[in-house]
Every structure is written in C-alpha cells, then in structure tokens.
Amino acid sequence: MEEFKSGFVTVIGRTNVGKSSIINYLVGEKISAITNKPQTTRKVIKGIINRENSQIIIIDTPGLHKPKSKLGNVMIESAISSIPDVDVIIYVVEANDSRVDEKTLEKIKEAQKPTILVINKIDLIDATKLAQIINIYKDLYDFKAIIPVSVKQKKNLDVILEEIEKNLKVGPAYYDIEEYTDQTLRELVEETIREKALKLLQDEVPHGILVETSKMKTGKTKNDEKIFNIEATIFCLRGSHKGIIIGKQGQMLKKIGSFARQDLENMLDTKVNLKLWVKVKEDWINQESFVNKFKTKDQN
Ligand SMILES: Nc1nc2c(ncn2[C@@H]2O[C@H](COP(=O)(O)OP(=O)(O)OP(=O)(O)O)[C@@H](O)[C@H]2O)c(=O)[nH]1
Ligand SMILES: [Mg+2]
Structure with a gap:
C-alpha cells in the first residue's frame, strides 16, 4: 500500500494573479475573498485538502506589491515569512503579464525548496503567447513543474495537486477530515x-x-x-x-x-x-x- 503523505504548501505571487481563486477551487470551499481589486487577501489563511493518500495544507498569502502603508508592510512580510515553514512553494503568475518579478524569484532561489510554477488565466492568451511565457520562466529557475491553468475555465487545476503530492513526504494527517480551513x-x-x-x-x-x-x-x-x-x-x-x-x-x-x-x-x-x-x-x-x-x- 502507498504510504500516506502530508505537508504544507504556500501560494505566493503578485497581487491579483488569482492565488485565492486557485485555492478556493482546490479546497472546494470558499475560504478566501476574491475580487478584481489589488490586495484583496490581507492575511495568511490555511486551507486543508484531503486526498485519498495525502493531506495538503495550502496557504493563501497577501499578494506581493510595493507597500504604501504599515498594513502593506505587514502583509508582504506575512507572505514572505510563510516560505521557511513549508515543504512546497507554489509560485503563481499571470499568463498575460510577462514582466518577471526578480525580487520574488530571488526569494524562491534562496529558499531552495521544491517550487511549482503555475501560470494562471491562460484563457486570456493564445497558444503562441503561452509557449513564449513558458520559455521565459523555464530558463529562470529549475521549477519542479510549470503548469498552465485557468480558474475561469476550470482547466488543468487538478494537475497542481498531483504535482504537490509528488513533492510531499510521508507524514500524518494534521487536521480532522471535516476541517477545511483554520479561519474561525x-x-x-x-x-x-x-x-x-x-x-x-x-x-x-x-x-x-x-x-x-x-x-x-x-x-x-x-x-x-x-x-x-x-x-x-x-x-x-x-x-x-x-x-x-x-x-x-x-x-x-x-x-x-x-x-x-x-x-x-x-x-x-x-x-x-x-x-x-x-x-x-x-x-x-x-x-x-x-x-x-x-x-x-x-x-x-
Ligand atoms: N480571466 C481570468 N480571470 C481570473 C482567473 N482566475 C482568477 N481570475 C480573476 O482575477 C482576479 C483576482 O483574483 P484573486 O483570486 O482575488 O487574486 P489574488 O492573487 O488572490 O489577489 P490578492 O489577494 O490581491 O493578492 C479576480 O477578478 C478573479 O476573478 C482566470 O483563470 N482567468
Ligand atoms: Mg488573494
């Protein structure tokens, strides 16, 4: 029999790329606010995903941006400080934005943890454009996987869970099967x-x-x-x-x-x-x- 695996996964990326949308979909419950306004997520939120052979604790974080207030500073710090405690990093970018965020990539390189790149919103671009963006990122870092997805079209999202599972270690279920978030x-x-x-x-x-x-x-x-x-x-x-x-x-x-x-x-x-x-x-x-x-x- 396959041994049970578990672990913590943080989801980081610029504001508005669809981190919370991806997490709500994967958890199967609405645990995080979603809007088209920047800085929607204000604090770190945990979601719990129970699979046949694993339990994944997935962490939603505030989007990375240039902070303009004390609140902004705390939000960025909370996102970055989630990294040292996790087993896997999910880095989310938008398919229609090819600007590379060097600062975040630097943090990912420093962390030296299995990192999966998710390119969201592929419904907004064509295949040529997608090939181009994949090319840009594949030379920047040795990602465990590069997964193009669209929450809007519910496309390819389960692949994220399969890739996470591949990178988890043997471990217990930390949360009850009925629990799906740490939010009260x-x-x-x-x-x-x-x-x-x-x-x-x-x-x-x-x-x-x-x-x-x-x-x-x-x-x-x-x-x-x-x-x-x-x-x-x-x-x-x-x-x-x-x-x-x-x-x-x-x-x-x-x-x-x-x-x-x-x-x-x-x-x-x-x-x-x-x-x-x-x-x-x-x-x-x-x-x-x-x-x-x-x-x-x-x-x-
Ligand atoms: N076209 C398109 N829009 C999407 C997709 N996924 C999410 N969105 C939209 O993108 C916007 C931002 O989504 P969020 O999930 O709030 O983004 P976020 O990364 O959590 O944002 P912050 O919490 O501010 O960091 C919302 O208007 C979503 O409906 C997608 O696959 N395609
Ligand atoms: Mg969010």
Missing part, C-alpha cells in the same frame, strides 16, 4: 462582508476597509424558523469614505448587506439577519495596534 466562523463572516464591499466600491475606499462583527447569535423568527443574527461594523479611513460606503439614501450599504447576506445564508445554511454600521477609524492602516492583527505568529 467570525473571520469567514467578516471576510464575506469585506469582499462584497470591495467588489462594489471604487478607487481608494476599498483599501481602508476593516470589518468587525460585534454579534453573532442564532435565534428564531416569528415563524419559529432558525435565524442567524449578525451585527458588524465596516470601518473606513475618512468621513468622505463613510459617505461613499453608505451611499445615496443608504443604497450602497443596503447592496453590500444584501449581497453579503446571500453568501452568508449559503455558507451557514440558515436564514441570516445582517445589521451593518459604518464608522471612521482615522488612518488605521498606519496604526501599529490595528495592523498587528494581520501578523502571523512568526512575525510577532
């Missing part, structure tokens, strides 16, 4: 609300959004149906942002709430009553006390 229910709820706000808002507003739940309690409706009562506050950087988040006659906040509620009802499999508030927390992205919440244990 509270964190999943907050991320769901933040994702909707990010998707609906423009420009600089999304970067300064922080969601905190103040109440999460199950109850009963008048018709004796189960209902989950959630109260949460959306914090933003400035008064002008608060106005935008609330919107004309509260339209924007209503929309955020209604989209979030739909997702939460699916996730929790019950009716949800969601109450949202908006408050200003002046320049929190540069305040140590708030930003520290986004650090991983190793960074503290």
